[in-house]
Amino acid sequence: MSSELIVFLVLSLVAIATALGMLFSQNAVYSALFLVLNFVTVAVFYLLLGAPFIAMSQITVYAGAIMVLFLFVIMLLGAENLAPSKNLPWQKPLARLLSVILAVEAIYLLFSRARTDLAVTAPDASLNTMDSLRDMAMSLFNQYLLPFEVTSILLLVAMVGAIVLTRQEKGGK
Amino acid sequence: MVPVDYYIALSAILFTIGTLGVLSRRNPLIIFMSIELMLNAANLAFVAFASVYQTFSGQIFVFFVIAVAAAEVAVGLALIVEIFKTRKNINIDEMNSLKG
Amino acid sequence: MHLSETVNTGFYFLAPWLVLAPVIGLLINAIFGKNFSERAVGTVASLASGAAFVVSALLAYSVAINHGHAVSVPFAEWIHIGDLRLDWTFRVDSLSTTMMLVVSGVGTLIHIYAIGYMHEDVRFKHEEGRFTRFFIFLNLFIAAMMILVSGDSYLMLFVGWEGVGLSSFLLIGFWYEMDTLARPSWANSNAAKKAFITNRVGDFGFLMAGFLMFWHLGSFQFDEVFAVAPAIAHDSPWVIVAITLFMLVGVAGKSAQIPLYIWLPDAMAGPTPVSALIHAATMVTAGVYLVTRSAPLYSLVPEAQYIVAMVGAGTALFAATIAVGQYDIKKVLAYSTISQLGFMVAAVGMGAYVAGMFHLITHAFFKALLFLSAGSVILGLERGHHAHAHHAHHDEKPKGKHKKDEHGQHGGHDDHGEVFDPGDMRNMGGLRKTMPVTFWLYMIGTLALAGIFPFAGFWSKDEILLDAKLHFTSVYWQLSIAAFFTAFYMGRQVWMVFFGEARTDAAKHAEESPKVMTVPLMVLAALSVAGGALNLPFKGFHQLGHWLEYTLGKVEFPPFDLGVALISTGLALSAILISWLLYGRNPLKEGQIDPLKKPLGFVFTGMENKWFVDEGYGVLILTPFKKASQFLADVIDWRFWHDFVHDTVIAGTYNWLSDVVLSRYADQKGIDTFFNSWGDFTKWLSGNVRRIQNGFVRSYALSVLLGVVLILGYLIFK
Numbered sequence: 001m002s003s004e005l006i007v008f009l010v011l012s013l014v015a016i017a018t019a020l021g022m023l024f025s026q027n028a029v030y031s032a033l034f035l036v037l038n039f040v041t042v043a044v045f046y047l048l049l050g051a052p053f054i055a056m057s058q059i060t061v062y063a064g065a066i067m068v069l070f071l072f073v074i075m076l077l078g079a080e081n082l083a084p085s086k087n088l089p090w091q092k093p094l095a096r097l098l099s100v101i102l103a104v105e106a107i108y109l110l111f112s113r114a115r116t117d118l119a120v121t122a123p124d125a126s127l128n129t130m131d132s133l134r135d136m137a138m139s140l141f142n143q144y145l146l147p148f149e150v151t152s153i154l155l156l157v158a159m160v161g162a163i164v165l166t167r168q169e170k171g172g173k
Numbered sequence: 174m175v176p177v178d179y180y181i182a183l184s185a186i187l188f189t190i191g192t193l194g195v196l197s198r199r200n201p202l203i204i205f206m207s208i209e210l211m212l213n214a215a216n217l218a219f220v221a222f223a224s225v226y227q228t229f230s231g232q233i234f235v236f237f238v239i240a241v242a243a244a245e246v247a248v249g250l251a252l253i254v255e256i257f258k259t260r261k262n263i264n265i266d267e268m269n270s271l272k273g
Numbered sequence: 274m275h276l277s278e279t280v281n282t283g284f285y286f287l288a289p290w291l292v293l294a295p296v297i298g299l300l301i302n303a304i305f306g307k308n309f310s311e312r313a314v315g316t317v318a319s320l321a322s323g324a325a326f327v328v329s330a331l332l333a334y335s336v337a338i339n340h341g342h343a344v345s346v347p348f349a350e351w352i353h354i355g356d357l358r359l360d361w362t363f364r365v366d367s368l369s370t371t372m373m374l375v376v377s378g379v380g381t382l383i384h385i386y387a388i389g390y391m392h393e394d395v396r397f398k399h400e401e402g403r404f405t406r407f408f409i410f411l412n413l414f415i416a417a418m419m420i421l422v423s424g425d426s427y428l429m430l431f432v433g434w435e436g437v438g439l440s441s442f443l444l445i446g447f448w449y450e451m452d453t454l455a456r457p458s459w460a461n462s463n464a465a466k467k468a469f470i471t472n473r474v475g476d477f478g479f480l481m482a483g484f485l486m487f488w489h490l491g492s493f494q495f496d497e498v499f500a501v502a503p504a505i506a507h508d509s510p511w512v513i514v515a516i517t518l519f520m521l522v523g524v525a526g527k528s529a530q531i532p533l534y535i536w537l538p539d540a541m542a543g544p545t546p547v548s549a550l551i552h553a554a555t556m557v558t559a560g561v562y563l564v565t566r567s568a569p570l571y572s573l574v575p576e577a578q579y580i581v582a583m584v585g586a587g588t589a590l591f592a593a594t595i596a597v598g599q600y601d602i603k604k605v606l607a608y609s610t611i612s613q614l615g616f617m618v619a620a621v622g623m624g625a626y627v628a629g630m631f632h633l634i635t636h637a638f639f640k641a642l643l644f645l646s647a648g649s650v651i652l653g654l655e656r657g658h659h660a661h662a663h664h665a666h667h668d669e670k671p672k673g674k675h676k677k678d679e680h681g682q683h684g685g686h687d688d689h690g691e692v693f694d695p696g697d698m699r700n701m702g703g704l705r706k707t708m709p710v711t712f713w714l715y716m717i718g719t720l721a722l723a724g725i726f727p728f729a730g731f732w733s734k735d736e737i738l739l740d741a742k743l744h745f746t747s748v749y750w751q752l753s754i755a756a757f758f759t760a761f762y763m764g765r766q767v768w769m770v771f772f773g774e775a776r777t778d779a780a781k782h783a784e785e786s787p788k789v790m791t792v793p794l795m796v797l798a799a800l801s802v803a804g805g806a807l808n809l810p811f812k813g814f815h816q817l818g819h820w821l822e823y824t825l826g827k828v829e830f831p832p833f834d835l836g837v838a839l840i841s842t843g844l845a846l847s848a849i850l851i852s853w854l855l856y857g858r859n860p861l862k863e864g865q866i867d868p869l870k871k872p873l874g875f876v877f878t879g880m881e882n883k884w885f886v887d888e889g890y891g892v893l894i895l896t897p898f899k900k901a902s903q904f905l906a907d908v909i910d911w912r913f914w915h916d917f918v919h920d921t922v923i924a925g926t927y928n929w930l931s932d933v934v935l936s937r938y939a940d941q942k943g944i945d946t947f948f949n950s951w952g953d954f955t956k957w958l959s960g961n962v963r964r965i966q967n968g969f970v971r972s973y974a975l976s977v978l979l980g981v982v983l984i985l986g987y988l989i990f991k
Contacts, residue, residue: 008175012183019190019210028202035206038187042213045183048175049224051232054216054239061239066209066246073250074202077257091971095196098978099189105985106185111178112989132229139229140236151240158244162251196975265970 008048015041028074032067039063053133180221188214199265201253205246212242283335287328288346288363291373291419294324299412306405315388318408322381322415329373332365341367341823343496345425359493364425368824371630371817372422372562375637379554380415382793386645387411387546389789393652394544397659398448398455407447407544414440418555422562426493427483430563434479434527437556442469444547445540453542454692464539471536475526482519485512499569506573517570517577520563521584528560529611530588530618535887537611541603545648548603553610553644554637561614561633564621568825572624579745581622586741586751589615591884593758597765597869598880601696602647605766609722610640612755616737619748625740627818627828631808632737634817635729639721639801645794646715647696649786650770653708654695658779693779698766702860703775707783712771714794719767721801723760723845729804731842736810739837753844760845764852773860 018041021034039062046055140148187210194207216235223231257263298321306314336342343366352359387407395401417440421433446465452458483493489505489512490498506513524530529537540552551557564571564581571578589612596608613636620629694700705712721728724735734756741749775781785791808817810833822828855868870877879885 005175008179012179015183016186016190019187022203022206022210023190023194023198028200031203031206035210038210039213042217045180045217046220049180049220051220051224051235054220054232054235057236057239058213058216061243062209062213066243069246069250070202070206073254077202077254077263091969091975092197095193095975095978098975098982099193099196101982102192102978102985103185103189105982105989106188107182108989109985110181110185136229136232140233144233144237147237151237155240155244158247162247165248165251165255192978196971196978199971268968268970 004048008045011041011044015045029071032070032074035070036063036067039067050132053136177221177225181218184214184218184221186214187211187217201256201263201265204265205249205253209242209246212238283339283344284328284331285335285344285346285365287331288365288423289348290328291325291332291363291377291423292416294328295321295412295416295419297321298324299409299416302405302409302412306409309405311392311404312388314405314408315384315391318412319381319384319388321412322377322384325415325419326374326377326381329370329377333367333370333374336365336367336370336823337820341820343824359426359428361429362425363423364495365423366824367820367822368562368565368630369422371634371821373419375558375634376418376422376555377415379637379641379797380411380418380550382796383546383550383554383641383645384408384411386549386648386790386793387544389787390546390645390648390652391544393655397655398451400448403447407444410440410443410447411546411550414444414551414556418559421559425495427486427495427498428493430566431479431483434523434559435476437551437559438469438472438476438527441472441540441543441547441551441556442466444551445543447543447547453696454694456692461542464536464542468536468540471533472526475523475533478519478522478526482516482523485516485519489516495566502570502573510574513570514574514577517567517574518580520567520570521577521581524560524563524581524618525584526560527563528557528614528618530560530584530615531591534588534592534611535890538604538607538883541601541607545603545644545651548607549641549644549648552607553640557610557614558617558633558637561617561621561629564618565626565630565825568621568624568626571622578622578624582619582741582745582748583622585615585617585619585622586745586748586755587615588612589619589755590751590758591615593755593762594880595883596762597758598867598877598882599762600698600867600881601694602650602698602701602766602770603644603696605698605762606640606643606647609643609759609762612759613640613722615755616734616752619752620737620740623740623744623748625737625744626825627808627815627821628733628736628740630821631817632733634807635721635733635801635804638797638804639718639728639730642714642794642797642801643718643722645790645797646711646718649711649790649794650701650704650708650715650783651695652786652790653704653711653783654701654779656784657707657782658693658695658777660784661778661782693777695779698769699861700777701770701775701780702773702777703771703780704783705771707775707781708785710785710791711794714791714798715767715771717798717801719763721804723763723849724756724841725760725845726838726842727802727805729801729807731838732805732808732810735838735841736808738841739810739831739834742834742837743831753841756841757844757848760848761852764849765856768852768856769861772857776861776863 015038018034018038022031022038025031025034039058043055043058043063046052046058191207191209191211191214194210195204198204198207216238219231219235219238223229223235253263256268260267298318301317301321302309302314309317335344343364346363346365347360348363349361350358351361391404391407395404395407414437417433417436419433420436421430424430424433442465445468446462448455449462449465450457450459452460486498487493489509490501492498492501502513522533525533537552537557541548543552571581592608592611592615596605596612599605599608613632617629617632617636620626620632717728721730724730738749738752738756741752775783808815810830812832815830818828818830859868861868867877867881873880882888
């Protein structure tokens with residue numbers, strides 16, 4: 001058992017635990033913090049898989065920007081807690097059952113199908129970090145230039161949309 | 174050396190947990206976070222496959238997903254704030270005007 | 274009957290132009306005729322017909338230089354079904370070229386004559402616009418007649434046969450909305466219908482002959498039919514007898530023989546050039562041509578030949594007696610035509626094909642001449658009538674100029690009181706002085722028809738009589754008596770029309786016809802005089818006979834019999850003498866009854882009324898037919914079929930079915946119930962299912978997850 005595997009197993013336990021913690025926390029603030037932790041472990045996975053740029057993006061954008069935004073809204077609205085609901089008593093057990101089935105199905109599918117046509121070797125650890133970063137940049141600004149630009153427009157639109165949605169009407173209520 | 178299968182399995186488990194969160198929680202903020210978790214699970218699968226195939230397309234796709242998720246969160250949270258401002262409540266079970 | 278080896282020399286390739294030339298002519302006139310002057314229209318039509326004549330002459334020349342080889346000129350594919358190949362092929366041999374020459378030659382002369390005739394005719398009838406139409410029909414006729422005589426199978430012959438029937442119908446009914454005196458009536462169109470329907474009866478015979486021929490002999494093609502006919506005649510002679518006799522029915526229809534001749538006198542309703550061309554010179558001889566063409570069939574069955582000869586002779590005599598009692602100048606000639614056609618049919622029936630064809634040719638000349646001259650007489654009288662009438666009214670004004678204005682104002686010439694009949698011989702008299710050219714031309718035609726030496730009719734009629742004397746004595750006597758009557762009625766006509774004093778003002782002021790009409794007549798007159806030279810009955814001559822031998826095989830030439838010639842000439846001369854005694858010595862006065870009426874009594878009444886044949890047909894066929902139709906229409910169709918079957922049975926059943934069974938039970942009880950229940954079920958179901966739509970987003974998402982799980986499960990267990 002290599003050290004890398006040990007790291008992976010420990011981190012995956014952490015990831016699953018934080019995900020469940022997010023799921024079961026009564027307080028939304030705790031949920032958000034659990035999720036931040038989860039995102040950080042995922043970023044480590046990215047590093048293990050030889051994707052340092054994505055790992056950095058994950059930490060800055062997700063763990064940093066997005067989750068801060070979440071926390072900000074939670075605290076702004078004071079929506080940390082909600083009273084338990086009487087509606088849909090069968091929703092939760094059914095959802096759990098289906099989720100378990102889904103997990104089983106997904107894992108089964110991945111292991112039965114993926115094994116046949118994937119080279120299930122470990123990712124190439126000898127990937128040169130700087131080279132891969134440069135190559136990815138080349139790929140991003142050549143092959144994927146148009147989606148990249150479209151994404152930037154999307155971000156602009158989202159920004160404008162958020163402003164418009166939350167704007168206080170002048171002389172309004 | 175970690176087999177890719179393990180990453181995929183982890184991805185599936187995280188995705189399922191995210192699904193469960195969407196289905197069982199009534200706080201829209203937490204539902205939102207669960208969706209983010211599902212996106213992350215998908216991203217993890219992307220990157221794992223990309224490393225197997227030694228291609229950047231998977232990583233670039235994840236990059237785009239992150240960018241789109243940021244946009245989505247900006248708009249989604251704005252909507253939630255707006256809903257809260259009009260209804261003084263964000264319990265998702267209260268929002269059942271689609272009832273037939 | 275030499276079938277075509279390849280013959281290189283000659284103009285055979287021109288054969289299709291026999292038909293194409295008149296068709297082009299009629300198309301030009303039909304398309305551009307509106308903008309043409311009358312002269313241009315007439316010229317185009319005459320040139321088209323003349324071109325056909327030139328082609329005929331070149332074809333005849335080609336046959337001559339190739340020693341009578343019959344040549345088939347394929348023109349167009351018509352019907353190809355499996356092995357059956359029916360094509361439009363031209364047959365060029367001595368017989369067909371003879372007919373082509375007669376048809377196109379006489380036809381061209383009549384075209385030219387018609388330019389003058391129709392010019393006036395359309396003006397007397399105030400229908401100037403129809404001038405072009407007349408020449409279109411005339412060219413159509415020439416084209417159809419050419420198809421008839423040039424086809425190399427019975428089928429193409431039948432196509433032409435029907436084509437000429439159509440043109441005949443169109444031309445008889447040319448003035449369809451009036452009668453022969455231009456009074457509004459349907460008399461002319463009825464005459465056209467009579468001709469057409471009577472010909473249908475004949476065509477039925479022809480068709481039956483054709484069916485039998487195809488069934489038993491396996492072909493329509495002349496040579497093929499004639500090749501297998503002897504074997505069939507040996508095995509089952511009744512087939513050939515049936516074919517030839519059915520063909521005789523067709524001949525009787527087209528060539529106006531007993532019992533189907535009745536349409537020809539009525540056909541005189543057509544303009545006179547039509548009477549001359551179609552109903553005297555060419556179309557009506559198609560039957561004679563058919564029998565001659567079918568000579569190899571007829572010669573196999575003497576019984577059929579005998580019947581043909583008897584029909585011909587009977588018609589010759591019967592029609593000649595009717596001609597004696599007629600007053601209309603064209604009716605006399607019409608019955609004369611029937612009678613002369615009887616001569617020809619009798620001749621070909623006896624196997625004297627050369628004599629029959631010879632008489633056909635000479636008859637075409639002198640009968641065309643007579644008809645056209647009669648047309649000239651009628652127009653002369655018409656002119657005299659108009660000129661006189663207007664003279665009386667407008668004495669101070671020059672007459673010719675005002676004819677038209679006068680018609681314009683009064684809308685017709687009926688304003689002169691009683692309708693004047695310019696064709697009635699009782700209205701004529703003394704035209705010898707006012708119409709001298711026509712008189713002399715008419716005299717030549719009369720002498721030729723009467724069979725006076727040395728005119729054409731003498732030679733051809735004599736040859737028929739000679740053959741008859743040698744083969745069928747009874748036919749000989751019938752024909753001789755017919756010849757006597759022929760001379761008599763022609764004498765009567767000439768005395769009544771041209772001699773004595775004018776019996777009406779119109780006759781007094783009759784005017785001679787213009788050159789465009791008289792010059793073609795002079796050509797025809799010359800042919801009537803010299804036509805006999807075609808086939809002089811002396812050793813070393815017989816040119817026509819030898820010419821037709823190419824087609825007909827060996828022909829027997831009986832030596833000239835002075836006795837027969839003398840008897841016929843004597844009969845003719847005595848008949849003319851008798852007619853002079855009755856009509857010439859004491860010319861008919863105005864309003865006087867026919868001098869024959871008193872001595873002959875009811876016999877003359879019979880002649881006058883055509884032996885009441887039309888009435889007989891009326892009683893025997895038409896009345897029962899109408900009664901039967903009435904019965905069928907009123908009782909069978911209306912009362913039984915319509916009232917009972919349709920209204921009561923079908924409509925009643927239908928109503929009952931629809932009202933009681935379908936509407937009340939099937940529809941209301943069955944279908945309605947089913948669909949109402951279906952609707953109720955849907956309502957109930959939707960009322961329950963709507964609860965799923967509970968408005969909770971989480972539960973919707975759960976549905977989505979359920980779908981995902983199911984799909985993944987399907988993928989796994991697939």
